[in-house]
Amino acid sequence: MTYQELWRPLTAVYDQREAQSVARMVLEMRFGLTLADVLCGQMPDECDLRPIQQRLLAGEPVQYVIGEAEFGGRRFRVAPGVLIPRPETYELCLWVREVMSRCEVRGTRYEERILDIGTGSGCIACTLAAELPEAEVTAWDISEEALAIARENARRTHVHVLFEQADILDPRLIAASPQNRYQVIVSNPPYICQKEQATMERHVLDHEPHLALFVPDDDPLLFYRAIARYASLSLTPGGSLYFEINPLYATELSALLSAMSYHDIALKNDQFGKPRMIKATR
16 A cells, blocks of 8 residues: 555545645554655555554544554553543643743642643643653543553653542532642643534544533533632642633633632633633632
């Protein structure tokens, strides 16, 4: 199979540029071939490529097909039990890193503790542990499958993260919340309303975990409210709460955080100019 024979059928699922990009991702990440290698005629055996091509033609995301996704220059294992990491989420990590790197270290270790709620693949937790090596990072998820993948990604990225199974919607968690434990709490929680499914790409809707994607139409801030409530008890004085957000509800979320006595609330646009992140201070 040639490079053209790999990508041309994929135009049934993607436009031409995307089809070529997906094919190159397969060749580079799965088989270690650069574009220069491919242009020189190096290609894997057809028996290795044909099953991959068939899965891609069925609409399965390329990251699940090859079992990896790139995030912030690192490779993370992914599977259908976790969301595929997005570049916008790495922008959230960069914001946390930027602010924490500016902060003066005040000597007590709890002021360097970070909690990632709803960690999924562990991409946020592992990235912050790698890029802020002095911090102690804890990560929660409700899914044991996700936690198993996240633990593997911590090993892959050579970082230490404490992974724990926890449900932020469980009221017992709020009741048992530790006082003044974390300097930063960060989360990319489920934030897509059920009614938005009609506008979503099929490969996302059909393959990525709905548990990590969707919230009820009548309560789009469900997870933000629960996390903000927990953070109000568990952040150190002056500690920060960071969220990836649904741009449709940026104004409502800002109002919610203000009503919960957070201050210095700041929205930040992603690379596409959409309000995708918010920061609030306890």
